Amino acid sequence: MIFKLANIIIRVDKHATMHPELYYRVLSGDASYDDDIHSLHINGSVDFLTYVNGLSAGKWNQYASVDGVVLHMALFGRGRVVVHGVRSGELNPVELKSNSFDGDKVDPCVLDIDIDTTGYDLIGFRIESDEGYSVDLLNASYLTDVPEDSINPINLALSTTTFKNEQYILPNIELVKAGISKEEGPIRDHFHMFVVDNGQTLDSASLSDELVTVLPNPNTGGSGGFARGMMAATETPDQFTHIILMDDDVSIMPESLIRTFNLLSLAKGKYKNAFINGAMLSMENPARQYEDVSYVDASGVYRRVKEDLNVDELSDILENERTSVEIDQAYGAWWYSCIPVKAIEKNGLPMPFFIRCDDVEFGMRNKPVYMTMNCICVWHASFEGRFRASVDCYQYFRNFFAMIALDDCADEKMFVLRIQRGVRQNLRDMDYQAAEFILDGFEDYLRGPEYLQKLDGAATMIGKGKLNEKLVPVSEMDPELLRRAGVTDQVLVNVNFKSHPSKFMRFWRFVPYDKHYLPDMMLCGKPGYIVKNGSCTLEGSATRCKTLVFLDPTREKGTVRTMDRARFKSIRHREHELMARYRKEGKSVRGAWKDAMPYMASREFWEQYLGLK
Numbered sequence: 208m209i210f211k212l213a214n215i216i217i218r219v220d221k222h223a224t225m226h227p228e229l230y231y232r233v234l235s236g237d238a239s240y241d242d243d244i245h246s247l248h249i250n251g252s253v254d255f256l257t258y259v260n261g262l263s264a265g266k267w268n269q270y271a272s273v274d275g276v277v278l279h280m281a282l283f284g285r286g287r288v289v290v291h292g293v294r295s296g297e298l299n300p301v302e303l304k305s306n307s308f309d310g311d312k313v314d315p316c317v318l319d320i321d322i323d324t325t326g327y328d329l330i331g332f333r334i335e336s337d338e339g340y341s342v343d344l345l346n347a348s349y350l351t352d353v354p355e356d357s358i359n360p361i362n363l364a365l366s367t368t369t370f371k372n373e374q375y376i377l378p379n380i381e382l383v384k385a386g387i388s389k390e391e392g393p394i395r396d397h398f399h400m401f402v403v404d405n406g407q408t409l410d411s412a413s414l415s416d417e418l419v420t421v422l423p424n425p426n427t428g429g430s431g432g433f434a435r436g437m438m439a440a441t442e443t444p445d446q447f448t449h450i451i452l453m454d455d456d457v458s459i460m461p462e463s464l465i466r467t468f469n470l471l472s473l474a475k476g477k478y479k480n481a482f483i484n485g486a487m488l489s490m491e492n493p494a495r496q497y498e499d500v501s502y503v504d505a506s507g508v509y510r511r512v513k514e515d516l517n518v519d520e521l522s523d524i525l526e527n528e529r530t531s532v533e534i535d536q537a538y539g540a541w542w543y544s545c546i547p548v549k550a551i552e553k554n555g556l557p558m559p560f561f562i563r564c565d566d567v568e569f570g571m572r573n574k575p576v577y578m579t580m581n582c583i584c585v586w587h588a589s590f591e592g593r594f595r596a597s598v599d600c601y602q603y604f605r606n607f608f609a610m611i612a613l614d615d616c617a618d619e620k621m622f623v624l625r626i627q628r629g630v631r632q633n634l635r636d637m638d639y640q641a642a643e644f645i646l647d648g649f650e651d652y653l654r655g656p657e658y659l660q661k662l663d664g665a666a667t668m669i670g671k672g673k674l675n676e677k678l679v680p681v682s683e684m685d686p687e688l689l690r691r692a693g694v695t696d697q698v699l700v701n702v703n704f705k706s707h708p709s710k711f712m713r714f715w716r717f718v719p720y721d722k723h724y725l726p727d728m729m730l731c732g733k734p735g736y737i738v739k740n741g742s743c744t745l746e747g748s749a750t751r752c753k754t755l756v757f758l759d760p761t762r763e764k765g766t767v768r769t770m771d772r773a774r775f776k777s778i779r780h781r782e783h784e785l786m787a788r789y790r791k792e793g794k795s796v797r798g799a800w801k802d803a804m805p806y807m808a809s810r811e812f813w814e815q816y817l818g819l820k
Contacts, residue, residue, distance in 0.1 A: 208355040210473065211392050212267065212276065213466050213582070215260050215347035217247035222458040222586050223493040228519040230259045234333065246283070246343035249336055255347075256291060256300060256331025258518040259462075259582045262349050263528055265295060265328035266580050270481075271473035277350040278320040278332060284342035285309045286335050290320060292327040293525060300331070300521075315345055328528050351473075359479060361471045362397045363545075364447040365464065366436025368429055369455035371406035376455045384418055386461020394468040399447070401439050403432040425818060426665040428561030433541060434813050437551050441810075447548050452541040452566075457585040458490065459543075466583050467545055474578070482550075482575040484532075485543030486584040493586055494519035499579045500532035500539050503567065507607055507617040507625055512537070524581060532577045536616060538570025539577060543585045550575065555808030558613070559816060561664030563598060564606035571614035572808075594741045594759070596641040597671035600629070604648035609659070612800035619797070623789070629742065630782055634775055635721055636737060636749045636757070637768040640674055642778050647671070649785055653796055656803035660812070676757075678764035684756075688767065692734040692756040693747075699762045703745065722751050723775040730770075738762060 218240045219227045231238060236251015247253075255261070267273040278290060287307045291300040303322060310316030324330055330349075336342040365383065369376040380402060387398050402421045404411065405428070411421035424435045433452050440450040449471055451464070467483055474481065486499040496516040501509050512532050516523040544566065550573050557565045604626060611617050626649055633642040651658060681689070681699060722730060735752035738745040740760035749755050758765040806812050814820040 208353055208358070209277075209350050210353050210358065210469070212273070212349045212351055212469055212473075213262060214390075214462055215255060215280070215344075215349075216460070216462055216582075217344055217346070218245075220458070220460060222490060226493045226519060228257065229494060230257055231255050232257060236336070241343065244343060244345070246345045249284075249286075249334055249342040249344065252333055252335045254331065254333040256293075256329065256333070256521065258524050258527075259460075260331065261524065261581060262324070262330040263328075263580045264292065264324035264330045265528060266578070267351075267470075267473075268324065270470060270475070270478045270578055272475050273351050273353075273473065274323070274325045275351065276322050276324055276330070277352075278322060278347065279318070279350050280320075280347035281310075281315040281317050281345040282308055282334070282342055283310045283312060283315050283345065285337045285340040286342050287337075288318060288320065288332055288334055290322055290330070290332045292322075292324070292330040293521075294326055295328050298522060298525065300329075303330075315343075328525060353473065357473075357475075359448075359472050359474065361393075361449065361468055362447045363394065363464075363468050363471070364399050364401060364436070364440040364450040365453060366401045366403060366433060366440065366450055367453045367455050368403045368405060368424075368432025368436065369409070370426060370432075371408050372455050373408070375457070376402065376409070379455070379457070379459060380414060380419055382459060383461060383464070384416075387418065387464065390461070390465055392465060392469065393472070394465055398464070398468070401436045403435045405432050427559070427817060428565075428664050428668075429541065430557045430560045430562065430565035431664070431813075431817060433565070434556045434559075435817060437546075437556055438810060438813060441548055441551055449545055449547055450551070451543065451545045453485075453544075453585065454542040454587065457542055457587045459585050460582070463543070463583045463585070466580065470578065470580060470583075471545070477576055478578060480547055480549065480576070481578045482539060482547070482573075483545035483578045483580075483583060484539030485545075486527075486579065487540065487542050488518070488584055488586045489589045490586045491589050496523075496527065496584070497587075497589070498540065499527075499584075500534075500537055500577050502534055502536040502538065503571065503616050504536070505618045505621060507611065507622040509567070518581075527579075528581060532579050536571065537575070537577055538567045541566040542587050543583070546575075555805065556810065556813055558606075558609070558804070558807055559659060559664070559813075560606040560609075561602065561668065563602040564610050568606070568610040568613060571610060571616040594739075595672070595675055596638070596644045597668065597675050599741060600633075600641050600644035601648045601651075601671055602668075604629070604645050605651045606648075608649065608652040609656075609800050612797040613804050619793075623786075627782070627786075630778070631721065632742065634723065634778065636739070636744075637755055637770060638676065638757070639771060639774045639778060640676055644671065644674075646778070646781055646785060649789075653785070653788060653792060655796055655799045656807060657799075660803075660807065660816075676766055678759060678766050681758070681763060681765050684765060684767070688734060688754075689736075689756060692736040692754075694736050694756055694758070698736070698738075698746070698758075701746075702760070702762055721775075722749075723770065723772055725751070727753075734767075 234252040290304040308316040734754035736756040737747035
């Protein structure tokens, strides 16, 4: 049976308009999309060995035992198609086949080019128009021949959670509808989209149809929204085999959904029950891939399997394909994560964390094998400059500590040291509220699971959000204070999100000192400045400063902090009290969380929590 693996995308999506090289690379001449005949018009030579249109031959072989494909295409004009690929372990493509074509303006030339993909990691092609001629590529796809009884029956649900974010969710609904409806493959009749409306602002009646269902939901955060989507997908036994969890504030390609479905259909062996995680690319720099799969290390730190990749470059595309994501302690973030329904039925729904760590904990609990593939992805706003202490301190430390109790995914003693270090570092930088939030998270973990079961997550986030440090545009800050602190024009334009501290500074930041213990005579009258990305100091120093200019990583916003010895003393006293409580109650609290998990991840709990019963 002929089965389609992937479509060739010839129209560059709006979010990547300035980066057509993600789709195709013009080697000579020019290429542009023709809206009249819906083709890619080519004068010259255009290469499709790219992130979106290259065939992940190595992964198709690994995941589905595919070792041969057919490149099917329809073209007007005259020229040739050159198939090329990159062998396993090599960096440069080699030519495999060359086919000439001549299609007039009435009847396009249809080519079916057989390709043996054995031993190749990436397959692509280029189109070269003959001199004096142009070419219009109407459509193209990669096909393979498989026994019909080897195709896995797939019914795919997509669940996205939204909260008053119509600017993203409405276009995405229409994009999914249009993309799935026009697809000729099996996904068209085996797909449904659930939109969980936590803000209850969408017109569910007008938006819902045979392809989309809008589910009004109380604001229970990402965990509550995704739990509601999972419940919808598992409500009728055997209705769906898999569910994709996807953020609402993303730009997507329907082709990512199609390739996900096709990969699930052909997956073999251990990959039949694997999760698929889509990569997150940056909206600000659409060629930058930030993450696909990550893992948790022993100290409780998130680590990406891959560093940033520029997927408009062949070398990084190959690195992306060749780097294994099958590692211990792996998880996939829920900007795009495809989960077998069997895993939900066996291991339960998410924990009610509201936001932060719900996707990580689900990964720790399920311990899945992950699959990834070029072009299974979304574009998401970058995380730089989005630090909120109410989320990144309170929610993170509370939920991660609970996750350690639930899944034994990190060393608890090391995580307690991280709490102490986080408090100490924020106090050094005079970010008293961030230190308070860390201790709030620690204390609420010690309250036990019953506290979380009854907590109004939305009200908690609103209340704590009001306490977040208020940043203002640098242009509105006192220029004389900025000058005295050393914030020059060069500092403001030197935007770099990576930290490169010296060996001395790395040592110094671990030393348990604090200027709050020093008398005023030993402190500087001159203000200082620091630039931080979350908890990471990118530039500057707070040492001995009573006044500190803080800049966010974009260096577009900042605030002024001043020393408060009384608040410092109060926070340190609270920390000591909580540590004493932890030493006394920690073991029993951990056991209580472990015992409560089956109920808190159950349909029974979530039906009550969401007000469905």
